Amino acid sequence: MSMSASSESPALSAPVVCFDGKSARSQAATLSVEGTDLVCRDEAGVELTRFSRTSVGVVDDGIEGPSRILTSTQQPDVRIKFASPDLAAPFLAWSAKPAGRTRLAAKPRILALAAVGAVVAGFVATKAIPLLATPITAMIPMSYEVSVGQELVPYHVPEKRRCTEAEGLAVIASVARQLLASESVNPPFTVYAIDNDEPNAFVFAGNHLVVQTGLIEHAPGPEAVVGVIAHELGHQLHRHAMRRMIISGGTKFLFGAIFGGLTPESVATMGATQYRLRFSRDAEREADATAVRLLNRAGFGTDGLTAMFRRFAELRGEPHVFATYFSSHPLEEERIEALERVRAPAARPAMTDREWAALKALCRTRGDASRS
Ligand SMILES: [Zn+2]
Numbered sequence: 531m532s533m534s535a536s537s538e539s540p541a542l543s544a545p546v547v548c549f550d551g552k553s554a555r556s557q558a559a560t561l562s563v564e565g566t567d568l569v570c571r572d573e574a575g576v577e578l579t580r581f582s583r584t585s586v587g588v589v590d591d592g593i594e595g596p597s598r599i600l601t602s603t604q605q606p607d608v609r610i611k612f613a614s615p616d617l618a619a620p621f622l623a624w625s626a627k628p629a630g631r632t633r634l635a636a637k638p639r640i641l642a643l644a645a646v647g648a649v650v651a652g653f654v655a656t657k658a659i660p661l662l663a664t665p666i667t668a669m670i671p672m673s674y675e676v677s678v679g680q681e682l683v684p685y686h687v688p689e690k691r692r693c694t695e696a697e698g699l700a701v702i703a704s705v706a707r708q709l710l711a712s713e714s715v716n717p718p719f720t721v722y723a724i725d726n727d728e729p730n731a732f733v734f735a736g737n738h739l740v741v742q743t744g745l746i747e748h749a750p751g752p753e754a755v756v757g758v759i760a761h762e763l764g765h766q767l768h769r770h771a772m773r774r775m776i777i778s779g780g781t782k783f784l785f786g787a788i789f790g791g792l793t794p795e796s797v798a799t800m801g802a803t804q805y806r807l808r809f810s811r812d813a814e815r816e817a818d819a820t821a822v823r824l825l826n827r828a829g830f831g832t833d834g835l836t837a838m839f840r841r842f843a844e845l846r847g848e849p850h851v852f853a854t855y856f857s858s859h860p861l862e863e864e865r866i867e868a869l870e871r872v873r874a875p876a877a878r879p880a881m882t883d884r885e886w887a888a889l890k891a892l893c894r895t896r897g898d899a900s901r902s
Pocket residue numbers: 761765809814817859
């Protein structure tokens with residue numbers, strides 16, 4: 531994200547969770563700059579809260595980096611929560627800019643110091659840590675990542691959503707094993723399926739792979755599911771989840787690492803809220819390139835992954851399919867083009883009819899009908 535530094539009133543706006551401090555209810559909203567005020571409005575455009583530029587403050591909620599949650603010094607109960615520090619940074623920069631027609635209300639020196647602090651913290655969180663994240667990740671032993679991953683299992687694979695059919699789970703494990711046959715992976719991947727209508731799959735720290743039933747449901751065929759699994763394995767072979775955790779943990783992670791007190795539990799706490807944050811475009815390209823390698827070595831070819839991207843592009847127009855997967859990945863069209871350039875046909879089917887049926891039966895044999 532970049533903004534013009536010279537613009538007098540930049541058109542700043544971002545999705546947030548807004549807590550007005552009065553109704554004891556937080557809601558999804560849009561935060562925008564209106565004149566010299568920050569204003570939270572709900573979907574219908576109704577104003578939820580408003581406060582002036584000079585009263586913008588930052589909250590450290592003890593988990594995420596300090597620059598993710600804003601408040602107002604005039605209404606200290608207000609909380610404006612962003613999905614990531616880089617979304618909050620432009621608003622902090624805007625509030626810290628020398629006021630044009632606005633005069634600093636009180637204690638200008640303290641406000642100026644706070645502004646400098648916010649900008650420095652913003653710089654560390656948005657620039658320095660992402661640059662350092664790759665070398666830091668490389669220094670973290672896999673055994674440590676595994677213990678972080680262990681803490682994350684209950685967050686990412688909640689007991690009540692877990693699919694338990696052994697045959698279907700064995701198919702996912704077998705696909706992962708075939709894709710990783712010529713890689714040295716330690717420890718081997720633990721695979722899960724969870725009951726979730728959203729077409730998605732993800733990996734998390736410590737070699738864990740999660741397939742959601744919505745992915746199987748919306749896939750045009752078995753080879754499309756295999757393609758997405760290859761992409762997710764690609765993320766983990768590059769340790770993108772650990773890297774993202776370091777970026778999102780930001781200064782807290784760095785200071786914890788330097789001054790001690792960074793336990794697998796505390797790292798997992800940082801990671802638990804962040805697995806839905808997007809990977810960078812570079813990370814996505816890296817995962818796609820690795821997926822192509824894995825798919826070709828296993829003889830599955832690239833057409834399945836391409837078919838899934840086409841399906842994702844179609845689904846984007848269907849608002850009932852809640853789809854963070856789309857927003858967290860570069861545009862499908864761009865990726866389809868990149869895949870077509872390295873296209874390799876399948877040398878063998880991705881799975882038998884029986885295996886595909888077992889995959890589709892995942893989470894179907896559960897007792898209650900709690901699916902939405
Ligand atoms: Zn991805």
